Amino acid sequence: MGQEREQRPVGVRRRTLLLGAAAGAGALALGTDALATRAEAAPTFIRGADVSWLPQMEAQGYYWNNSSGVRQDLFTILKGYGVTAVSLRTWVNPSSDPANGHCGIEETARLAQRARDAGMQVLIGFHFGDTWNSVGVQNPPAAWTGMTYSRMLDAMYDYVYHSCNVIKYYGVTPAWVKIGNETNSGICRPIGGVGHPDQMTGLLNAAYDMSKQVFPNTPVLVHLAQPQNLTSIQNFLNAYGGNGGKWDITGLSSYAQGGNVPGVLANMQTIQSSYGKPVMQVEYGGPVGKATQVRNSLRAFTTGLQGFGGLGTFFWEPEGYPSFNGYNSSAWDETSRRPTAALDGFLNV
Template sequence: MTETERTEPSGLRRRSVLLGAVAGAGALALGAGPLATPAQAASFVKGADVSWLPQMEAQGYSWNNSAGVRQDLFTILKGYGITAISLRTWVNPSSDPANGHCSIEETAQLAKRAKDAGMQVLIGFHFGDTWNSVGVQNPPAAWASMTYGQMLDAMYDYVYHACNIIKYYGVTPAWVKIGNETNSGICKPVGSISRPAQMTGLLNAAYDMSKQVFPSTPVLVHLAQPQNLAGVQNFLNAYRDNGGRWDITGLSSYAQGGNVPAVLANMQTIQSGYGKPVMQVEYGGPVGKPTQVRDSLRAFVSGLQGFGGLGTFFWEPEGYPSFNAYNSSAWDESTRRPTAAMDGFLNG
């Protein structure tokens, strides 16, 4: 990619260029529901977020299949019917193995590897330098002192640049996720939900730039805790009422056992209430309770399929407790074999 391709056009010029193209896409998103794409029309998506994979491999971690034979992780995942990989990306991350990396260059390289393995790819923007989640929405350090207008330009530039790097590596994402668990907004305080017009402006800039580079790729907003229906609706109402554009509602839920049916009912309410299909973009459970995690995963898969939900992603199933003390994976570190939790993707 040339330097010109990486930097042009500027945020203001880009918005001018987009008036025609985005107006059409936005009208479709707002008026006629999600864009009809091959990815959406395909069968129910079973996926996994494996963003830690390169850092774990660099530290010597490996994974065995259920027979105890060491294999490439993507090969093992495909054996469980997983067809899609979710990858997060941060703006200016540190080099910390567990809480850094995931720059757009690294993410694009891993996306290419996933594509070469025959997997679809979901690219998830956190709009921060490290974790953003339902309780934390910090802007990148370089944006922290910006006014809303400056941050809007930075958002246009960043997403346009990032999507072109993904494209440069030969990957067209099946989905792009703008923000991570954005119940309280993004890049706070500038994009806080208490400033809904600014929150919506920033997210619409990300939506528009994604569509500029990948016109047919559906764009997700992402909310956590669907068990708290009012909290999810609070965001979606503010976003919709201020002209927010999105194609799919992404939801995180790690519910287990008897808590699953109520969460599924809320997911169905969210789907019908906003006219956008839902996708469970995060799921997981205690590594020490694999049969519970398996059965709850099966309940989510069958329940989502029952009302037309698009898919389920397991969050970092390959993680080991010795790597960042992660205890919600689906691999037994002592044997390096998948646990019974992974069987939740089978026969579902």
């Protein structure tokens, strides 16, 4: 297993890419365009859920009932709501903290294999950190701290190539790979911050290229947060695209509710038309105590995205009970262990 993952040293991988870049640029562009075209033409809207906490919760004895109060495997329950895909995050060297750690590549690969066996498509999401990176926080892994840009570029090539080969070893071909998490301000700051667009682009392109080396037909997403703030997203995409950044799908996080949804959908449509890449809502959720509101807003997003060719919506950690993670965003009632009305937003839309 280890030999399969480390069969080519970093320098060889980089040199192969660099020598082939000029000859293959046209083919790569055509391939990317073809992927985007196929995605836009796809008839099936993706209904998904991030369930990265599942193994840690099960290890602590948590379980889930279906709407009839019968205990079932989480994937089975989700499939009953039309969910056909899961999003799984991965961290570089995480701690053992149940809520803020785990999700190393081996654990993520095992969960991806389980999802595949349940008939689910899988989105693999790289955070490029040891724990949460988000719109306000983009810290590199501890092992990368203090690296020069050149050394960090090598580390990125090696990490993504290795990680994708671990996923492949477990027999999973992801439907999507996400490079970074809510990267409005860049990645691995300060080296890869948006204020250093050439370095930011170099790091993300390294991740893109290594994903394609292992999974050539898997679309790669960049991921940005808060589409209500259109300027922040445009700043990133202009910097990234202007420096030769490569991506196939624009992933977006939005937890908007009620009357805020139409404006966010309008901005999502603008992002899709402006940059020529289909959009996917890779995070959505809402308060567990406002299930009807969350359901109606999910329904509005699902309908609205389909209206302009958006690819899908992922509910973020619907199985997460507040007693486990301290969050108030969930689609399960912790007392009855039954799903709330929130997930009904996926039905008949």
